[in-house]
Amino acid sequence: MSYVTKFLNIGKVMLLAFLIIGLGLSTARAEKIKAIATISIIGDVLKNVAGDKVDLVVLVGPNGDAHEYEPIPADSVSIAKADIIFENGLHLEHWLDKLYMASGSKAKRIVVSQGVAPRIFEDNPNETDPHAWQDVSNVVLYTKNIRDALVSIDPLNKDIYDSNVRNYIQQLQVLDAWVKAQVASIPVGKRKLVTNHDDLGYFAGRYGFKIIGAVIPSATTEAADPSAKQTADLLNIIRANGVCVIFSENMANPKLARSLSHEAGIEIGPLLYTDALGPSGSEGGTYLSMIKYNVEIFRKYLK
Ligand SMILES: [Zn+2]
Numbered sequence: 001m002s003y004v005t006k007f008l009n010i011g012k013v014m015l016l017a018f019l020i021i022g023l024g025l026s027t028a029r030a031e032k033i034k035a036i037a038t039i040s041i042i043g044d045v046l047k048n049v050a051g052d053k054v055d056l057v058v059l060v061g062p063n064g065d066a067h068e069y070e071p072i073p074a075d076s077v078s079i080a081k082a083d084i085i086f087e088n089g090l091h092l093e094h095w096l097d098k099l100y101m102a103s104g105s106k107a108k109r110i111v112v113s114q115g116v117a118p119r120i121f122e123d124n125p126n127e128t129d130p131h132a133w134q135d136v137s138n139v140v141l142y143t144k145n146i147r148d149a150l151v152s153i154d155p156l157n158k159d160i161y162d163s164n165v166r167n168y169i170q171q172l173q174v175l176d177a178w179v180k181a182q183v184a185s186i187p188v189g190k191r192k193l194v195t196n197h198d199d200l201g202y203f204a205g206r207y208g209f210k211i212i213g214a215v216i217p218s219a220t221t222e223a224a225d226p227s228a229k230q231t232a233d234l235l236n237i238i239r240a241n242g243v244c245v246i247f248s249e250n251m252a253n254p255k256l257a258r259s260l261s262h263e264a265g266i267e268i269g270p271l272l273y274t275d276a277l278g279p280s281g282s283e284g285g286t287y288l289s290m291i292k293y294n295v296e297i298f299r300k301y302l303k
Pocket residue numbers: 067131197199219220221275
């Protein structure tokens with residue numbers, strides 16, 4: 001065999017090898033990414049970024065309370081099968097580490113709030129406020145973190161994720177500007193919030209509200225019921241600030257908030273969507289619609 005023929009044969013083998021590798025790469029993601037979102041709000045943002053590229057399991061679904069969540073056996077199975085897990089972080093999912101370890105999962109874990117400036121409590125520096133999604137500009141960060149994580153495990157679909165993210169961030173920016181415009185029509189003296197638990201701090205910080213207090217004075221519904229003194233103090237501050245409405249949440253029992261509103265002789269507003277979406281098709285069925293709904297309630301009740 002001449003050197004020329006040998007050279008040509010080696011060339012053919014190499015070409016075949018390249019073809020096989022290329023074929024392998026192009027079908028690397030023939031299956032959808034198995035993704036977990038810990039809460040419904042993250043699940044919705046993820047769907048907007050990933051489109052149909054993921055099979056999504058949401059652990060704490062619509063109207064669910066992540067603070068008090070008790071995992072079920074099916075969660076462990078989903079986590080064991082997952083490629084990637086999207087969690088809020090900021091100590092929201094205090095039950096996730098144990099669940100992850102027990103499942104034997106190898107899934108990549110992504111904290112979607114990475115880069116957010118955490119809200120600090122002056123009187124309780126050990127507590128972290130996890131409700132960063134209440135500031136729409138933070139969800140722009142969530143969206144980018146989710147995009148980067150998806151691209152890292154599925155680089156072939158980068159263009160799709162980039163384009164979905166551009167589209168979704170534009171919607172978030174429109175929403176952010178809309179919220180500011182709506183709030184401008186609420187008298188400054190009325191931009192005061194009393195909620196069931198302390199979950200609107202990021203919202204207040206972004207859009208110029210003052211948090212007067214919370215029926216459960218904590219950033220988690222897991223905290224103990226308020227003491228008689230805490231309730232008396234809250235009643236005083238409600239009166240001193242001329243607060244005329246108390247808001248409770250879609251994922252929490254409004255019993256305490258109701259009894260406080262009764263004691264204070266003030267109205268209790270409709271339930272806000274704070275820590276979870278509402279069921280699909282409801283006014284809180286998506287992140288964009290839940291924020292809109294809450295702001296419309298504020299406009300109606302704070303005047
Ligand atoms: Zn909460």
